[in-house]
Amino acid sequence: MKFAIINDIHIGDYRPHKGIYRKATPHAEKLLRNFVQKMNNSFMPDFVVQGGDMVEEINLSVDKKNYKKGLAILSKLNCPVYHLVGNHELKYLSIKYLKEALKYKKLYFNVDCKNFRFIFLFTKRFYPSKEIKLDFSQLKWLKKKVNTDKKIIIFSHHSLVPVNTRGNFWFSGRPDLTFIKNHSQFLNTIAGKNVKLVFNGHLHWNKRVVVNGIHYITVQSLVENTSGKIEGPPANAFTLVSLNDNFVSIKTTGRGSKDYKIKI
Ligand SMILES: [Fe+2]
Numbered sequence: 117m118k119f120a121i122i123n124d125i126h127i128g129d130y131r132p133h134k135g136i137y138r139k140a141t142p143h144a145e146k147l148l149r150n151f152v153q154k155m156n157n158s159f160m161p162d163f164v165v166q167g168g169d170m171v172e173e174i175n176l177s178v179d180k181k182n183y184k185k186g187l188a189i190l191s192k193l194n195c196p197v198y199h200l201v202g203n204h205e206l207k208y209l210s211i212k213y214l215k216e217a218l219k220y221k222k223l224y225f226n227v228d229c230k231n232f233r234f235i236f237l238f239t240k241r242f243y244p245s246k247e248i249k250l251d252f253s254q255l256k257w258l259k260k261k262v263n264t265d266k267k268i269i270i271f272s273h274h275s276l277v278p279v280n281t282r283g284n285f286w287f288s289g290r291p292d293l294t295f296i297k298n299h300s301q302f303l304n305t306i307a308g309k310n311v312k313l314v315f316n317g318h319l320h321w322n323k324r325v326v327v328n329g330i331h332y333i334t335v336q337s338l339v340e341n342t343s344g345k346i347e348g349p350p351a352n353a354f355t356l357v358s359l360n361d362n363f364v365s366i367k368t369t370g371r372g373s374k375d376y377k378i379k380i
């Protein structure tokens with residue numbers, strides 16, 4: 117079985133942060149189209165995960181337009197695509213709008229396939245506050261969903277566990293903006309269950325932490341300019357995952373690519 121993750125696409129304005137054009141946003145749409153082609157013509161995954169931050173927020177009408185653009189490009193995939201919502205979607209777009217655009221009843225859900233249960237969580241950033249959380253009803257739902265003999269793989273936009281952000285361009289001074297505040301509740305909910313692997317985006321780098329034997333893998337943004345130049349090329353990163361009942365192999369492509377092989 118195979119799936120791919122593409123995250124932090126950031127369709128929208130090109131602007132500097134701390135003097136660097138760190139998100140190479142002018143490349144976003146083209147790279148997304150190339151990704152769709154590669155998936156359809158060569159990798160041929162069973163599904164694709166869009167990991168959130170599909171837009172770079174500007175204002176309500178532009179964000180709606182850019183969000184629809186991203187959805188239109190991804191709709192050309194020959195396989196299902198499952199969408200996570202990132203913080204950049206939540207700045208101007210409402211939850212009601214996002215549900216309608218995605219045709220989702222809820223922004224968290226699960227998909228069962230063969231021996232696996234894939235769980236997609238909504239790590240909500242509560243603008244204008246800086247708090248990121250899984251809300252109570254979602255945790256209650258999760259508690260039921262982890263009650264299964266299937267092997268569980270979880271996806272979220274923000275990290276579900278605390279991470280060390282030292283050296284991260286975006287969050288080195290603000291680790292609290294990268295992971296959910298109620299991570300202890302999350303860890304209690306999945307304790308002793310069949311969770312094998314967790315993926316998230318948001319931090320715009322490749323990193324892994326292991327908590328209670330579970331690998332939490334942060335994957336790189338499609339458009340991150342890691343070249344060290346003020347204006348440089350995008351990482352062109354996305355993640356290819358192949359799995360069987362015993363092993364998962366993970367390859368994050370592009371600049372600064374990473375490979376992992378994990379026993380599950
Ligand atoms: Fe992002």
Ligand SMILES: [Fe+2]
Binds near residue numbers: 202203319
């Ligand atoms: Fe984000």
